[in-house]
Amino acid sequence: MEVFAHYDIMDAEGNRLAEGSKAxxxxxxxxxxxxxxxxxxxxxxxxxxxxxxxxxxxxxxxDCQWIDITDIKPGDYTFLLEVNPSLLVAESDFGNNVVSCQLNYNGYFAFLKNCHYESLLEYRKPIKMG
Structure with missing residues (x-):
């Protein structure tokens, strides 16, 4: 599969600043x-x-297991991860396929905290291209 998981880094206004995927x-x-x-x-x-x-x-x-954050300035962001976003893999439950975390990037390291799971079937937040 070209995309088994999809990653987004978003600013406070919901603009996508960077994205990646896991093949x-x-x-x-x-x-x-x-x-x-x-x-x-x-x-x-x-x-x-x-x-x-x-x-x-x-x-x-x-390759394809990371997000390029070269152009992101230090600050606080939202990190989103969707697993099996196209529902290509059969699962007994899609209830924990989205993870949303607070991301802090200090220019040298990125830290995730306050992560929570959401249902892939219920979560479809509109994302603006940044």
Missing amino acids: SFCLEDTVCDPGVVPQYNCRGYAEQGLSVNCSDNYMYDI
């Missing part, structure tokens, strides 16, 4: 919470998927 070629249980046994592993072309309480983690150095 996906294999969904698997990379990291699971303690006590959770991974079920999906793409090695050997096994069945793809994500188990409850597991994640498919990609590092920042893999």
Whole structure:
């Protein structure tokens, strides 16, 4: 999938200042919470998927896994993440597919805080191109 997840950084007026996306070629249980046994592993072309309480983690150095913030000035922003935005992957519940966080960028580091989940099916905030 060209877009498994979509990221936006927005200013206080709702203008999109930067965006990025996460491509996906294999969904698997990379990291699971303690006590959770991974079920999906793409090695050997096994069945793809994500188990409850597991994640498919990609590092920042893999292309299409980051947002270019070169032109963003230090300040406070909103960070939005939509997972499976086109509903291409079957899920039992889309209730936690949007994450909204406060983002503080100090010119050297970006910090996220006060994150909360929303339903992908209910969340469709209009975004203005900045």
